[in-house]
Amino acid sequence: xxxxxxxxxxxxGDPVPALQRVKPNREGGWGLLMVSPYLLHFIVFVAGPLVAxxxxxxxxxxxxxxxxxxxxxxxERLVGDPLFWKSLGNTLYFAVLFVPLQTFLALLLALALxxxxxxxxxxxxxxxxxxxxxxxxxLYVADAIFNPRFGMANEWLTRVGLQPQNWLxxxxxxxxxxxxxxxxxxxxxxxxxxxxxxxxxxxxLYEAAEIDGAxxxxxxxxVTVPMISPTTFLVVVMSTITTFQAFEQIFVMTGRGxxxxxxxxxxxxxxxxxxxxxxxxxxxxxxxxxxxxxxLFIVLFLLxxxxxxxxxxxxxxx
Amino acid sequence: xxxxxxxxxxxxxxxxxxxxxxGCSNGNNDATPDSQPSQSAGAAxxxxxxxxxxxxxxEILLGFYSGGASDDKMKELIDRFTEQHPHITVKTxxxxxxxxxxxxxxxxxxxxxxxxxxxxxxxVMKYAERGAIKDLTxxxxxxxxxxxxxxxxxxxxxxxxxxxxxxxxxVGVLFYNKDLFDKAEVAYPTDDWTWEDLKATAAKLTxxxxxxxxxxxxFDAGKVNQFGLTFFSITEGWFSVMKSYGGGVxxxxxxxxxxxxxxxxxxxxxxxxxxKRGILTDPVDLKSFQSAMSVFPSGSAAMRIGIxxxxxxxxxxxxxxxxxxxxxxxxxxxxxxVIANSWVINQKSSDAKAQAAWEWIKYWATQxxxxxxxxxLGEAVPVxxxxxxxxxxxxxxxxxxxxxxxxxxxxxxxxLDVNAVWEEWVGKFNESAQRAFLEDASIDDALSEADxxxxxxxxxxxxx
Numbered sequence: 001x002x003x004x005x006x007x008x009x010x011x012x013g014d015p016v017p018a019l020q021r022v023k024p025n026r027e028g029g030w031g032l033l034m035v036s037p038y039l040l041h042f043i044v045f046v047a048g049p050l051v052a053x054x055x056x057x058x059x060x061x062x063x064x065x066x067x068x069x070x071x072x073x074x075x076e077r078l079v080g081d082p083l084f085w086k087s088l089g090n091t092l093y094f095a096v097l098f099v100p101l102q103t104f105l106a107l108l109l110a111l112a113l114x115x116x117x118x119x120x121x122x123x124x125x126x127x128x129x130x131x132x133x134x135x136x137x138x139l140y141v142a143d144a145i146f147n148p149r150f151g152m153a154n155e156w157l158t159r160v161g162l163q164p165q166n167w168l169x170x171x172x173x174x175x176x177x178x179x180x181x182x183x184x185x186x187x188x189x190x191x192x193x194x195x196x197x198x199x200x201x202x203x204x205l206y207e208a209a210e211i212d213g214a215x216x217x218x219x220x221x222x223v224t225v226p227m228i229s230p231t232t233f234l235v236v237v238m239s240t241i242t243t244f245q246a247f248e249q250i251f252v253m254t255g256r257g258x259x260x261x262x263x264x265x266x267x268x269x270x271x272x273x274x275x276x277x278x279x280x281x282x283x284x285x286x287x288x289x290x291x292x293x294x295x296l297f298i299v300l301f302l303l304x305x306x307x308x309x310x311x312x313x314x315x316x317x318x
Numbered sequence: 319x320x321x322x323x324x325x326x327x328x329x330x331x332x333x334x335x336x337x338x339x340x341g342c343s344n345g346n347n348d349a350t351p352d353s354q355p356s357q358s359a360g361a362a363x364x365x366x367x368x369x370x371x372x373x374x375x376x377e378i379l380l381g382f383y384s385g386g387a388s389d390d391k392m393k394e395l396i397d398r399f400t401e402q403h404p405h406i407t408v409k410t411x412x413x414x415x416x417x418x419x420x421x422x423x424x425x426x427x428x429x430x431x432x433x434x435x436x437x438x439x440x441x442v443m444k445y446a447e448r449g450a451i452k453d454l455t456x457x458x459x460x461x462x463x464x465x466x467x468x469x470x471x472x473x474x475x476x477x478x479x480x481x482x483x484x485x486x487x488x489v490g491v492l493f494y495n496k497d498l499f500d501k502a503e504v505a506y507p508t509d510d511w512t513w514e515d516l517k518a519t520a521a522k523l524t525x526x527x528x529x530x531x532x533x534x535x536x537f538d539a540g541k542v543n544q545f546g547l548t549f550f551s552i553t554e555g556w557f558s559v560m561k562s563y564g565g566g567v568x569x570x571x572x573x574x575x576x577x578x579x580x581x582x583x584x585x586x587x588x589x590x591x592x593x594k595r596g597i598l599t600d601p602v603d604l605k606s607f608q609s610a611m612s613v614f615p616s617g618s619a620a621m622r623i624g625i626x627x628x629x630x631x632x633x634x635x636x637x638x639x640x641x642x643x644x645x646x647x648x649x650x651x652x653x654x655x656v657i658a659n660s661w662v663i664n665q666k667s668s669d670a671k672a673q674a675a676w677e678w679i680k681y682w683a684t685q686x687x688x689x690x691x692x693x694x695l696g697e698a699v700p701v702x703x704x705x706x707x708x709x710x711x712x713x714x715x716x717x718x719x720x721x722x723x724x725x726x727x728x729x730x731x732x733x734l735d736v737n738a739v740w741e742e743w744v745g746k747f748n749e750s751a752q753r754a755f756l757e758d759a760s761i762d763d764a765l766s767e768a769d770x771x772x773x774x775x776x777x778x779x780x781x782x
Contacts, residue, residue, distance in 0.1 A: 060782075062448055063423050063424070063426065063427040064423065064426045064427060064445070064448040064449070064450045065448060065449060065450075147606050148602055148605070148606050149603065149606035150606060151606075164540075166602050168605070169601065169602040169605055169756075171758075256605055256609070258551070258609070258610055260551075260741070260744070260745055260748075261748070264601075264749075264752070265601070265752060265756070266749060266752065266753060266758070267749065278745075281420065281423070282741055282742070282745075283739070283741065283742045284423070284444070284448075
């Protein structure tokens with residue numbers, strides 16, 4: 001027993017002298033040199049485009065001709081653009097429905113799948129399959145249900161004597177339906193995060209609670225919820241960012257082979273990213289699209305800051 | 319000391335490299351404004367005389383969108399071109415439609431676009447009015463006999479300048495499914511139909527889930543299984559109806575909306591009534607199909623307005639169909655939508671490259687062999703009249719039998735009020751039209767809303 005332990009400790013010690021042989025006059029210099037490949041990448045692919053997009057947002061830029069500086073014209077235009085406000089409203093509406101619903105349902109699902117069940121892995125896997133499917137695949141599955149002419153949903157509705165709906169073609173139903181589908185697709189991922197969180201809750205807390213006479217609900221309310229609140233916080237921040245970046249789903253599901261009509265009906269599913277895409281790449285107003293991107297960034301930044309502030313009130317760190 | 323200098327110099331080297339890299343890209347950005355002509359300058363310099371032909375060696379980049387069979391044929395034709403023009407080397411850049419144009423726009427921005435490219439007909443003005451392509455008027459005047467070709471005028475702007483030479487032409491006609499007509503024992507469309515005649519026949523061909531037609535009592539317009547006419551967006555939808563009713567979207571300058579007119583209202587009444595009665599597909603009906611294009615080939619509609627390229631899908635589906643002229647409006651006026659997908663030349667190409675690119679365009683348009691081989695692919699109506707009017711295009715044994723209808727339609731063909739902001743105003747118009755089609759708005763409200771929004775789009779570009 002002694003022999004291998006000594007050997008392994010020597011091996012563990014080996015790199016230290018090697019590192020000590022290198023003695024740069026300033027540690028920072030070496031550090032910079034070592035991260036320079038990353039730094040180069042950062043400057044060329046992150047900082048550069050960032051500065052460029054800021055410049056574009058202050059210019060009139062149609063992509064085909066060089067940008068012409070025009071100050072805050074794009075931002076002024078943005079304030080008076082009804083579609084910007086509509087798309088911001090749609091995005092917020094999407095987020096307000098999506099984030100709580102997905103978080104809550106994912107937690108329920110994680111609790112259900114945190115038990116000792118037969119075929120547990122199968123259940124967990126089944127819920128993860130939509131996560132790894134592409135939106136195009138999801139579109140076809142959802143279409144089998146919500147197609148206004150051939151879908152199952154309308155068949156069921158008419159069977160129980162209700163009016164068939166136009167679903168995605170209905171201004172009132174479009175966003176709630178998109179949220180429903182997004183939750184269905186995204187829930188598996190959040191569930192996995194929650195499962196990890198749940199497994200980190202020490203069992204002795206539950207035992208202590210039981211001794212104090214807590215039932216299942218009280219254990220959940222006073223042990224589980226506070227203990228996994230950092231996970232919940234992570235999930236909420238992540239989902240909020242995801243909804244603000246939502247593009248592919250809406251582009252694919254409301255466009256359906258005619259991408260010019262994405263965001264229909266009557267712009268009721270036009271979200272910020274889709275508006276940005278249309279302005280920049282279809283209508284060739286890259287300057288304005290850049291301004292939209294910066295506003296999107298600011299909105300997200302403020303939202304995340306607010307979430308960080310509020311978290312002190314409800315997130316419990318050990 | 320010396321030992322320490324190593325890493326320090328290394329670091330400096332790295333830093334300066336990074337700065338150089340960053341500096342370089344800035345340098346390029348700064349250089350672009352000078353080398354790239356502004357909108358007005360581009361138009362001005364473009365009117366200068368074409369460089370005279372020369373045998374100077376030149377390498378050109380040729381861009382086109384395509385897929386499968388057309389890609390192979392294009393490469394074959396390019397090989398033959400370089401054989402005939404040994405001093406010209408051709409590099410190609412091709413991609414499926416969507417990717418091609420996305421890449422193209424970024425390439426133009428970077429000054430790396432092809433010297434000559436195939437532009438969708440509806441995008442020619444987008445590039446022309448932004449100074450990205452050359453004015454070809456002088457070249458066309460010099461080298462092409464305009465009477466020999468179809469569609470040169472489809473790329474002419476309101477000032478009479480030509481911006482491209484058609485690669486192939488798409489013109490709209492009325493497609494009809496003979497089997498569905500025969501089954502309903504209804505006479506085939508004739509060339510003197512009006513839109514009202516069409517609707518009356520279409521009603522007999524509209525069948526609901528219970529097997530009743532739109533002319534029978536108890537017909538359920540909410541559960542149509544087979545539509546009389548499928549109807550989609552501008553080209554294969556509202557444009558020709560509005561035009562043949564005497565209305566339209568833009569005036570001849572392309573900068574003013576003329577949407578609020580009694581003629582347009584009349585055309586809309588025809589459309590909205592047809593949708594309400596389930597005879598025409600409305601926007602919700604269309605979305606329930608895999609694509610708006612699949613309604614007719616799948617046999618779910620008896621008729622469609624279709625451009626020539628739709629022949630491919632119909633033939634692939636093995637349909638028993640034919641085509642006829644599009645119906646007339648109430649006062650006998652006709653209008654067929656037309657798109658001339660065209661070769662255009664990069665504004666920034668050097669004279670030698672532009673000259674070589676022009677050689678390619680001439681080769682494409684003038685040589686019978688090229689025209690014939692391209693026609694055989696069946697994607698477009700050929701540009702050269704002699705080829706279009708020959709057996710190569712009119713193929714007696716192939717469907718549709720009445721291919722002459724495409725050529726006859728060119729007599730009253732109208733471009734889709736194409737201008738620099740075409741895609742955007744079409745989107746705005748569609749939004750309002752959809753509200754009328756789904757009866758969320760009255761026709762008057764929808765038209766005045768469209769008028770306002772379309773004018774706003776136009777002003778946003780032209781009155782800056």
